[in-house]
Amino acid sequence: MRRGIGILMLLCLLSVSAWAQYSYNPLALHPVLEDDIMFRRVLTRVINLREKQNRPFAAVGHHIAQEIIWAVDSGYVTAYKYDDERMEVPLSDSTWRFQIAERDEYDTYLDMPMEPSNISVLEITEEIIFDKRRSRMYINILSLALVAPGYNKQAGGMDLYIARFKYKELAEYFRKKYEESNQTRCLWYNPQNNRRHMCLTDAFELRLFSSRIVKISNPDDLFIAQYPELEGNVEAQLYKSREIEYELMEFEHNLWEF
Template identity: 35%
Template sequence: MNKFLSFAALAAGLTLSVAASAQEQATTASSNGSYRPIPNSDIMFRKTIWRAIDLREKQNKPMFSEGREISRIILEAVKRGELQAYRNDSLTSTLSAKEVSGNMSYQEAAAGLSDEEKAAGFSEDTGDDWGAPKKGKTANAAPAAPPSYEYRPKDVYQMELKEDMIFDKKRSRMYHDIKALTLLVPSTLGANVSGIERPIGSFKYSDLVRVFRANPDKAIWFNPQNDAQHKNLADAFELWLFNSYIVKVSNPNDSRLDEVYGSQQQGILASQQAAADLIEYEYNLWSF
């Protein structure tokens, strides 16, 4: 009888331990954006990598097809309240739908006199053609703020993907464990007067998979060879059906490759070298 009670207590303890472990794993997955988390006990190697994705590239156009742009799918889901946005890819600070809209908006440049017109003696328009204010108005009245516009989904063609490259010693293979995806206002847009990429919002990959699966008619990776074989965007990421290049590898200073090597050109060369080094590392795991 005592042996039976001891066995029952042991079984109950193991059950609670497994449940606690599963709960801990689920909590970790929900907080870091991973869709298929790998237990820490199975990880032999891990390196965090940031990749840039230009949706204008030929290989990436299937996820940027007309009317079904991945940026459109994501931003419309945010506006509907189906998708939570975050301030950055650390996924700790949230953004409201209004803040996301503000991040992807720009103001039209205020019209004013050219340098030549000012040199000719013209003043800012204050009411009539000769610079004199209209009755009831003062010459120093503050000008109206220029209108604000949102960028079109086609304008948002730059993304950044954060992933962990993990070698799973239990399955003996390397995994791309995607954590987050960030939409960026490209630096090359004429309306982006700052001249630098500006983040619109970051999103958990696990949340994006849920949104893509829930909208199968819109969240499409367009197969240009066969209309009967379009894929869901979630499958496109799982199958790695896109092109990207490495812009940062985890390092003590949290620096991007172009910052580490001093220029954008050197950063591109370092990106190619980083990709080759990771392939070589995986290959060497099987060398004896």
């Protein structure tokens, strides 16, 4: 009898564990129970590493793209195809090598990795959620993609979208290497005080980057640049991006106000 009760309790615990596993976003670094989420929007942002505010992410000898390449090569982080937003099928080793390979002026594949400075754009996908249980807004970066602007010479000099990564894996890798290296790897370079550099994970958590919204979840799954009324009008696209930013800030303010 007792054995039967024990087996029943074990089955209940396993079922609860499985239920809990699927009740959280597995890509979120700070997961919130789905039933507690009152509001969610998914955004895509572009971080230009050549902007002055973003230079600490790409300091000489401490370029974030180089750290990510090392993370993949060492097996700590998995690379996925850029279009694989759910990140379910990893890139093969040969495909990864091709994606990060240096190319000459004739677009010939060279057996050496490209210069990290060519990877001057990061594209992050994040979710903004409001946790009704804690009455708090959370921003979870879900994925990060590396982009080399103008590097896809075979496509007429278009941007090369190298790969997509689970931010949760990157955050854990950045923290691990930062601590193991005595704060000399995976760091956000502090130009004002070289004694106070910061782990890349903390820099992202503190939002120490300048970015522009290029997409917000919508029924047609369109980027802002693809909106019919905005196509070809760069100024209007920038205005729309800023407008979305302010609308989200106002929404959060109103939640607290009322």
